[in-house]
């Protein structure tokens with residue numbers, strides 16, 4: 001685990017972010033809608049990379065760009081590890 005990720009994961013703010021993600025991606029990272037990808041069990045490197053790409057606009061997607069606009073690098077790492085560690 002990268003330094004800082006564990007403490008970021010414990011923060012109330014991150015829990016709030018995860019609750020927003022859950023609206024589309026599901027509480028356990030398994031989406032109910034077929035057009036939304038599952039996040040559970042994906043590689044953390046992959047997830048973090050996608051989030052950075054959504055935030056920068058390199059991977060264009062309206063909703064994910066909007067969702068990622070305020071998240072920090074530390075939160076991206078913590079989110080990636082959170083979803084990567086959910087068994088699927």
Ligand code: HEC
Pocket residue numbers: 017018020021022023024025035036037038039047048050051060061063064067068079
């Ligand atoms: C409004 C619905 C919605 C919300 C809320 C949402 N997402 Fe997404 N997310 C999507 C959709 C739709 C895609 C597929 C994007 C595409 O087609 O390129 C996606 C894609 C992703 C991907 C890429 C997955 C892959 O397999 O490449 C990641 C990672 C991700 N979302 C993480 C998050 C995180 C973390 C949050 C909370 C900060 C979040 N999403 C909130 C709808 C949402």
